[in-house]
Amino acid sequence: MTALTIRGVTKSFGATPVLGGIDLHVPAESLTAVLGPSGCGKTTLLRLIAGFDDPDAGVIAFGDETVFGDGRSTPPQRRHVGYVPQEGALFPHLTVTANITFGLPRKARVAKHRVPELLELVGLDVRVADRYPHQLSGGQQQRVALARALAPEPSVVLLDEPFSSLDAGLREATGRAVVSALRATNATAVLVTHDQAEALSLADQVAVMRAGRLVQLAEPPVVYGSPLDVGVARFVGDAVLLAGQVRGAHVDCPLGTIALRAGNIDGAAEVLIRPEQILLRGDGSGVPARVEEVSFYGHDAAVRLTLLPDGPRVVARITGERDLPAPGQQVGLVVTGDALAYPLSG
């Protein structure tokens, strides 16, 4: 498998710029998630890599081979990419076997080359081989779509929000099955998604996109723990943002004085704390706050609080213990770990 390199890729549709100079390197045999809200251009980027559309400028290379550059473009059918679109897009008129072998030469198609092996790889029973797509569940369809993409042994596998149409439970299981199949085949893969949990849990590195630009490219813990700015912070997880004053390695904010992880700013700042860093205390210690609302999820719970006397409001995420605080109850808040500070925007 080969690495994927993108340099200075731009694309506009008519007068609307969609991508404004993307640089991205996906190391061989790794999975990169391109994470961004809808309309940020991530799907366009994927289509440019696949060759369905051509960039206005820039270079796209698979390993040493330039597939787009200097105005020359290799057509999609000769790029050897594996493409897994949203909702799988299985050929509805073909059986699972015929779908999987679609991209193989005629002889291999007739021989049903590697079908059982590929089915096993994506975690499907061989008995589905003769079924038609409409006889499969959504998760099964996605797995078949992946098997189809992997069958011709592509240089790069591209996945375009492949799990977005699945139910929550199915989404995770399918995601894990897909990733393990990708790893088993040592594939170089790009996964486009707007779901941060998916990106963080599945990928080797996460590329956060916003408004046609790549904002941050890093490993998942870095993206979550040290987001480049407030926007990224909010996008990759729940965030409590408070106004504060930075003093050296600490910051003063309504939740007290907290150690800073990094940063070289001074004075007024926006302080980022993750909800799971906020602990509730019933022994009178900590910053006093009133419980407004409790959402119980089972494994954990979100507690919305107002700092006394009158704000600001914060969210704390606590484990799903048996005696949850009741709305109206007064508690104390304590922050564990360190916080991040960002210069005030605008």
Place this chain on the structure above:
Amino acid sequence: MFATGVALLALLPLGFVVWATISTGWAEAEKLIFRPRTGELLWNTVRLTAGAVALCAVIGTATAWLVERSNLPVRKAFHVLLTAPLAIPAFVNSYAWVSLLPSATGYGGALLIVTLSYFPFVHLPVAAAFQGLDPALEETAHALGLSRWRTFTRVVLPQLRPALLGGALLVALHLLAEFGALQMLRFPTFTTAIYDQYQSTYNGPAANMLAVVLVLCCLLLLVGELKGRGRARLSRVGTGVARPATRARLGRAAIPVLTALCVLVALSLAVPLASLTYWLSGSSAEFDAEMIAATATTSLALGALGAVCTVGLAIPVAWLVVRHRNALSTFLERSTYFGNALPGIVVALALVTIGIQVVPGLYQTTVMLLAAYAILFLPRAVVNVRSALAQAPPVLDDVAHSLGSGRLAAFRRVTLPLIAPGLGAGAALVFIAVVTELTATLLLAPIGTTTLATQFWSHSDSAAYGAAAPYAALMVLLSVPATYLLTREGIRR
């Protein structure tokens, strides 16, 4: 480019009508249009259309409700029986009636027979609308205190409006274009009058001016339907699965309702079929088997060619509108729909004139006839090809490309197999329409070409009912498969 050509072809008759008006000159046109005869024809056309549309709407809605929302016994069989009259072309139906009951002519006869021929055009879409109607709406209305009847008028009827209007428009347009049936029933309307003028003056100004008025009527109807459709969103708003509706109990009304339905089926189906059987078996006429075979072959060949050409023309238009939707492609698609509203006689007159004056090389050739069929039946093909293409989203092409297939290979291995059923359905509908087409074929068929419809017509025109019967029977037989298609899919416009 190609699609533009198709749209231009479809707009030819309209262009012709405009040209005819201009070249006739206002003074002459005024003289020909504003004469008592035009008024008479207009009155006839309007009262027949209004009467038949009203009757069809009432009957079609009632039968649709009975089949879809009541506990009527053998509902499925009734649905088929109530759709089956579509397999009997209206002019065959009038032939069947008139040959048995010569007094079934004039307004009363015409109204009766066209209603019996066309009420399925309302029954089908309204039945489909009932199927799609969320019973929760009716239940909500009941819960809000509305009676069954008030619920029907205030909740159900507005929901049925698009289907009802669509069906009514179809009935009205068919009536405006109807020639054979009304000629046989001796009820002159614009279309029969145009044909009379054609026989007396060929494509003289009198014929053309009547065509102008007729086209105006058609356009008026189209606009009326668009306005009447309104802008309210009439589908289910929420998500979730609609439950099947609880059926109304007919109770003591069951017997009279059943009797009425049986009478309707008897009149619309049994009478024409019995009449055909009578003429086929009982009459003394000897059938010219050779002629019947030759004519049937011509009809089949024309039908097949017409279907292939029309669907072939429909593909680029549908492709554009599905894959590259913009103002231009929408306009191109819409312009092909005019064929729906244009009577065959107007299309034929236009092509006769254009043939003689512009392309004498094509004049009196099969190509010309096929062009007329294409103009008339493009809407059926475009609608089917369009919905077929919607079954083959472009992402499948992308996937096929990424798996190494080129453009053509992707079309052959993915798109074509997916749209084939739709193409087939479109082709079948065009095929049947061509086989039973009378007016344009009468005017445009090349020398020596006779079809089932024209041969039937020339026999029944001279009241040789027995000799006409085998041609009528063949047309009915050929129409059965397309009618079956319609019952399955409902009328899509």
Place this chain on the structure above:
Amino acid sequence: MRWSMRVTAAVSAVVLAAGCGNGASGGDALTLYNAQHEDLMKAMVEGFTKETGIKVNLRSGKDFELANQIVQEGDASPADVFVTENSPAMSLVDAKGRFAKVDDATLAQVPGQYSPSSGNWVGFAARSTVFAYNSKQLTAEQLPKSIVDVAQPQWQGKIGVAAAGADFQAIVSAVLEVTGEDATKQWLAGLKRNAKIYPGNIAVMKAVNSGEIQGGVIYHYYWYKDRAEASANSKDTELKFFTDGDPGAFVSVSGAGVVKASKKQADAQKLVKYLTSKGGQQILSDSKALEYAIAKDATPNSKLKPLNELKPPPIDVAKLNGPKVVELMQQAGLI
């Protein structure tokens, strides 16, 4: 690639085959624009082909439809020969100069009164106007004395005509020729009030026979044909022949002519000659058409009221004015 090319090739082959194979205008065959009854012309043409070996294709239509078509087609007309049921359509084509002169030998085969003085077409058959009436509803005394009388108020709703047909329009042209324009206008207005309009002469006769109307103006042979068969549509119907030069005694002449644009003038002349020859006229006499054979040496059909007993008004066949009649009938609202 290869697959799609095969499909394209197949489709275009089919389209081309249909486009060319069906035109039938090429080759040696003559094209006959036929407004006469198809059965009759097929029989006569068959005789012609047997005698000369020349094949003939028919395009059937109505008198004025085909006449106007020939005029509009002009030099490009595929028609070689034109035959009608009635003479006004012939006059129309003649007036536009679209006929070639008929050979003198052909004209000589037919009595002079059946051809125009121009000699541009020739009569080959004739039919007599009659008043068909329901013999159960009308007695001989109640019948109209003249065709002009059917416009009188007492006939309101009781008579029928096939107004859109060339047959009836020829009869109107005779009325116009004999009585003049004003009287004809009045007569047509009366008809508009009185008459039920039927799509054809047979329909008129059937309506008379069934008693739906009491009488109708048609041509003689529809009645004779039906009587020769099962009489299903004429059992209760009798014919009144108008006499003594009444416009209703009009004998309409079916004409044949060679189209000027024809590229096969010699063969076309042969066909017209054949239609008026002894052989051709014999087929006409023997046929079930029961129209009058009119050539000089034709054998009359004994079943018909003899041609010389009809006392038609003296009308020059060339003078019957088709377009004027159509205009008057349009004004009257009959068509």
